[in-house]
Structure formats: structure tokens, C-alpha cells
Amino acid sequence: xxxRPGIGGLQTAAATRDQYRLLGENVAKIRTDLMKxxxxxxxxxxxxxxxxxxxxIRKNPAFRSQFHEMCAKVGVDPLASNKGFWAELxxxxxxxxxxxxxxxxxxxxxxVHNGGLIDLQELCNLLCQRRKSAHGAVSEDDxxxxxxxxxxxGSGFEVISVGKRKLVRSVPTELNKDHNAIxxxxxxxxxVTVEEVERRLSWPSGRATDALETLLxxxxxxxxxxxxxxxxxxxxxxxxSLSAVGADILKI
Amino acid sequence: MQKLGDLKLPNFFNYPPxxxxxxxxxxxxxxxxxxxxxxxxxxxxxxIFVIGLEEEFxxxxxxxxxxxxxxxxxxxFLSALVAEGRAEWMDKGHKKCLILWHRIQDWADLILRFVxxxxxxxxxxxxxxxxxxxxxxxxxxxxxxxxxxxRALKQLEHKxxxxxxxxxxxxxxxxxxxx
Numbered sequence: 001x002x003x004r005p006g007i008g009g010l011q012t013a014a015a016t017r018d019q020y021r022l023l024g025e026n027v028a029k030i031r032t033d034l035m036k037x038x039x040x041x042x043x044x045x046x047x048x049x050x051x052x053x054x055x056x057i058r059k060n061p062a063f064r065s066q067f068h069e070m071c072a073k074v075g076v077d078p079l080a081s082n083k084g085f086w087a088e089l090x091x092x093x094x095x096x097x098x099x100x101x102x103x104x105x106x107x108x109x110x111x112v113h114n115g116g117l118i119d120l121q122e123l124c125n126l127l128c129q130r131r132k133s134a135h136g137a138v139s140e141d142d143x144x145x146x147x148x149x150x151x152x153x154g155s156g157f158e159v160i161s162v163g164k165r166k167l168v169r170s171v172p173t174e175l176n177k178d179h180n181a182i183x184x185x186x187x188x189x190x191x192v193t194v195e196e197v198e199r200r201l202s203w204p205s206g207r208a209t210d211a212l213e214t215l216l217x218x219x220x221x222x223x224x225x226x227x228x229x230x231x232x233x234x235x236x237x238x239x240x241s242l243s244a245v246g247a248d249i250l251k252i
Numbered sequence: 253m254q255k256l257g258d259l260k261l262p263n264f265f266n267y268p269p270x271x272x273x274x275x276x277x278x279x280x281x282x283x284x285x286x287x288x289x290x291x292x293x294x295x296x297x298x299x300i301f302v303i304g305l306e307e308e309f310x311x312x313x314x315x316x317x318x319x320x321x322x323x324x325x326x327x328x329f330l331s332a333l334v335a336e337g338r339a340e341w342m343d344k345g346h347k348k349c350l351i352l353w354h355r356i357q358d359w360a361d362l363i364l365r366f367v368x369x370x371x372x373x374x375x376x377x378x379x380x381x382x383x384x385x386x387x388x389x390x391x392x393x394x395x396x397x398x399x400x401x402x403r404a405l406k407q408l409e410h411k412x413x414x415x416x417x418x419x420x421x422x423x424x425x426x427x428x429x430x431x
Contacts, residue, residue, distance in 0.1 A: 112282035191268075219279050222269035226319040235269040245264040248286060 042074070058095070061139030068145065099138065099146035102127055106250070107157070107170035113245050115219030116171030117238040120144075120159065123168055126247065140166075163187050167238055173218050178203075178211040183220075183239060190240030191224065191233040256310055259297045262290060271319035273328055287329040292338060296353040301397035302342070303330065303349045350399065359396070359404035364413065364431070366393055373431040378424050379405070 056063040106126050110118060124140050131138065147168060150157040156172045163184040169175075175183070181201055186192045197208040212234050215221040224233040237245060255261060264270045264286050274280040294300070294311045303309055305326050313320035321329075330349045333339035337355060342348040354362065363382070367373060370387050377385070383401060388394045393401075405427060408414050415428045 112278055115279075216276055219276060222274055222279060223272055224269040224319075225272045226268060228318065233268065235267070237267075240267075245262075245267050245270075248262040248264050 046071075046074075059137070061137050061142055065139060065141040068141075096142070096146045096149055099127070099142060100150050102130060103143065103146055103168075104150065104157075104170075106130065107168065109250055111170065112219070114237040115215075115221075116169060116173065117220055118168050118170070119238055120166040120168055126250065129247065130250070143168075165239075171218075173220075178207065179215060179220075182208075182211055182215065183236060186234075186236040186239040191235040193231050193233055195231065256294065257298050259294055262286065265290070265314055266317055268317050268319050271314070271317075271321055271325070273322065273325045284329055284332045288333055288336075288338070291329060291333065291351065292353045295351045299395055301351055301400055303351060305330070305347050305349065350397075352400070354392075356400070356403050356407055359400060360407045362392055363404055363408065366391055367429050367431060372429055374429060376426055376428050378426050380424050382427070 057067050120140055124143050127138050147157050147159055158169045160167050160169055162180055185200055194208050221234045221236055224235055270283055274283050312326055327346055330339055338352050340350045342350050382388055383396055409416055417426050
């Protein structure tokens, strides 16, 4: 723009600036309105969907997990608030809080048996037994969601991956690499021997014994001297969901 | 689920480490707890009153997983029952153990109920009759251990509910109820 001297020139420049600002504000407003409208539509659609499939979401774990996935994709967390319309609509918040409480319960009750480390699948089985079928089935995905909500409490609930399995940890014990390696090894048969650990992981003799002793003290392992080969076996209740001893413990 | 007699066996019975006495305190406490319950349940369903530690006892080994309790483990579990008053060692060497799935007091109550239900309030019965007579058939008293029965009867005698007297034959005693 050619520079024009004088008061008139300054005034024109100010007027132009105002015009631009006005125009900008207008555009922004239109965009926000559009956005708001889209959000309302989206929300009502999602509500409609949720209402329509309410029973499926409640009863069918696979459907529930897909619904969660869909919500996550569009950036909605149905669990973010218990007071939100999701909770009112689906009672879904309560569902996970209830699940969370039951998970804590089971983890604490079976701690004496498994040292505070439980196989996700076993936890899920115990949860289903406890809830009976009245409340609908519970999937591993549901457990994981409920556990992730428990983190807020800072109670040290955590899901760790060992080999192919997922384990839920309810004690603050830090497992180091050695412990993890042993747990992974134990998943094949549910137990390991000192000899096997040394051979498979190529460890010197002291290392295996040390790690196993720690796991024993933490209550994560149990010894078994009853095999006829006379070799001591270290069993890991968290690595053999087949043992199902957790169910015995819950009965007491 | 595996069964022993009429008893459904708990899951831990198939988990080998439960047959080895655990060295870590917390783990061991739970192990002892589980075994205590199982021993009482088993003896109750099978009407077993005495466990001999040196004899074969079906509950103390599991052929499916090839595990058997060591003597030390058996003694530990039974001692825990003794400590709770649910069992008594019958000798100093801890070779035989009397299992009281009902405490003596509870047995005494059962006898009183039996007497009332059968209208025997002031009758005379022999000890053997209580254990194996027709009246007691179908009740828990039927086939009960003589030692335990005598102890329960003595307790009732102390309370003045009955009188025990020697019968004509040396090995049987009579009971006169007076409720």
C-alpha cells in the first residue's frame, strides 16, 4: 500500500484494520458455530446409538469393547466422568467402578496364594464366578479398563506383560529383569528348577538361586520337593491359571 | 472335579507345591489353613475320628500328581488343628491324632437333641446302643468313635444330665438319662 501522509491517511489505515478484524471475527464465529453444530449432531447420534444398543453394550463384552474403541477414535471417554450423560444413559461408569472394586477384592484375597501377581485370564474367571451370570459376562478388555481406572487411586495396580501373558500386579514389588525372565520361563509348565533357569538363560549358579529366593520371599513362588527326581521345583501360581487355587482361597 | 469318597476335592489338592511345607511364613499360613479345612471336611464326610500318621491315609497323597505329604507336613497341619481345639494328639509321640470335626461340646448337644427327639428323657441305654442301635441310625451319632462319645457323655454327667454306670459285661457301660 502506498504510504499516504496526513491525518486522513492514518484514519483510513485504522478503519481498514477494524474491517479486517471484524471480518476475521465473523469467520471465526461461523466456524465455531459450525463446529458446535457438528458436535451436537455427533453427540446426539452417539447418544442415539448408545440408547439403541444399550443392552448390547451392557451385556455383550465384545460389543462393549468395540464401542469403547469407537469412542476412543473420536476422542470421547465414556468413563471420564461418572456424572456425564454416559453414566446416566448406560450406567457404564458404575459398571467399571463396580468391576474395579471387585478386582481389588479378588487381588487382595488371593494375594496369600499368588503373592499379589495374578494372571489376567484367571482374574477374569474369578470375576465371572463372583458376579455369576446375572450381571452379564466380563471380558479381559473390561478388566483392563477397570484396572486403568484404579490407577487414579495410586494404589499401585498395574498390568505387566510377561511373555505372551498379561499379569495384574497388586503389590508394589518391583520385578527386575531377572525375575521377569524367570516368570516367562515358568509359563511353559508353571514351574522352573534352578538347573533349568541356569541352562535356559545361561546364568551362573548364584544368579538363579538369588532371583528364585527373592521370588519365594515375596510370596510369588512356592517350593515343591515332592517330585520323584528329587529336584526342587519352584511353582508360580500366577503362571498357572490352571491351578485355580484362587477359587479355594476365595471360599474361606 | 476330583472326588474322594463323597468329598469334592478343592483345587489346591492338584497343585504340587501344596504338598511341600512352605518355608515363607505368609504362604505357609495359607497352606495350613487350606489343609485344616480339608482334613475336617474329609473326616466329617467319611466319619473318620482317628488319623494315624504312620498309616496310609488317602487324603495325604494324590496319585494324580504323584505327591505325598511328608511326615513333617502332616504333623504341622494336624498340630494346627490341635492348637485350635479341633484335634488332639492321642500319644506323646504324635503318631495318632483324634479329629474333632464337632467339638466335644457340640457332640454333647447332639446327644441331648437325640435323646429329646426320641423321647428317651429318662430311659436307660448302653453306650453301644447309642453308637450302633436302631434309634441312632441316620443321625450323626451312628458309628461315632467310642472315645469321643464317652468324653461327651462324661461332660453331660458333670452337668447332671445323665449318669454312667457299669453294666454286667465288662466292656459295656450303661447310661441313665435324666433331663
